[in-house]
Amino acid sequence: MTKKQLIPEQINKKLEAAPIPDILNWVNEHFPTEKIGFSTGFGSSGGVVLDHLMQVNKNIPVFYIDTGVLFRETYALRDRIEKKYGVRFIRYRADLSWAEQEEKFGPRLWESNPDLCCHIRKVLPLREALSHYEVWITAIRRDQSPTRINTRVIEWEPRFKVIKVNPLAAWTGDMVWRYIRERNIPYNKLYDLGYGSIGCFNCTSALRAGESEREGRWRGLGKTECGLHFPTTDKWAHSLETQEVDR
Numbered sequence: 305m306t307k308k309q310l311i312p313e314q315i316n317k318k319l320e321a322a323p324i325p326d327i328l329n330w331v332n333e334h335f336p337t338e339k340i341g342f343s344t345g346f347g348s349s350g351g352v353v354l355d356h357l358m359q360v361n362k363n364i365p366v367f368y369i370d371t372g373v374l375f376r377e378t379y380a381l382r383d384r385i386e387k388k389y390g391v392r393f394i395r396y397r398a399d400l401s402w403a404e405q406e407e408k409f410g411p412r413l414w415e416s417n418p419d420l421c422c423h424i425r426k427v428l429p430l431r432e433a434l435s436h437y438e439v440w441i442t443a444i445r446r447d448q449s450p451t452r453i454n455t456r457v458i459e460w461e462p463r464f465k466v467i468k469v470n471p472l473a474a475w476t477g478d479m480v481w482r483y484i485r486e487r488n489i490p491y492n493k494l495y496d497l498g499y500g501s502i503g504c505f506n507c508t509s510a511l512r513a514g515e516s517e518r519e520g521r522w523r524g525l526g527k528t529e530c531g532l533h534f535p536t537t538d539k540w541a542h543s544l545e546t547q548e549v550d551r
């Protein structure tokens with residue numbers, strides 16, 4: 305039986321409206337712990353999933369992609385979470401240093417070609433991370449952006465050949481913050497300064513009045529996703545991907 309065949313439609317229907325512990329327990333019961341990986345970008349939703357995960361199985365690997373240009377508040381949050389839960393984060397990074405990237409592709413790639421920059425610094429490290437797992441747990445939600453509206457609780461991710469589990473798919477931002485306050489979960493202090501979604505400091509800004517959660521990311525660049533959850537369309541990035549896979 306292939307991994308993809310392990311997701312019969314009735315499982316998805318059953319888990320679609322299930323509470324997060326039921327979803328995570330299903331994963332925990334059907335896959336070896338070392339084959340389950342939870343990725344976090346240290347966002348508010350990630351804090352909710354991690355809090356639940358620690359109640360289900362503390363040994364499930366938790367990893368993050370370190371682009372090297374995360375906010376200092378994000379690294380501080382990582383350290384606070386490690387202290388609170390005793391979790392040891394696994395860090396994945398790009399093969400290229402920022403200096404090597406600049407030498408190869410020119411300065412400020414996040415402005416000249418942000419899809420390629422995200423591809424090098426995020427997508428390729430994620431691919432390396434997921435090569436170790438059969439199941440990828442994420443914290444994405446349908447209400448975060450139009451690109452995420454069709455997110456299902458259990459999906460097959462063909463790019464990385466893993467089962468993708470999105471236990472917060474049906475949650476709203478309000479539900480996330482209510483849970484954070486009720487459980488006193490550590491969160492990034494930048495949220496208190498008006499940030500709605502927090503990534504690399506090169507490409508993240510605080511929200512303006514009336515903007516939705518992710519509108520502070522890649523402001524003015526016409527980009528809404530980094531490519532971790534939804535592929536970018538940039539042909540250059542795809543050709544680089546082919547090179548990386550073939551080498």
Ligand code: SF4
Nearest residue numbers: 414421422425504507
């Ligand atoms: S978010 Fe910006 S700096 Fe970070 S990898 Fe993507 S383009 Fe580069």
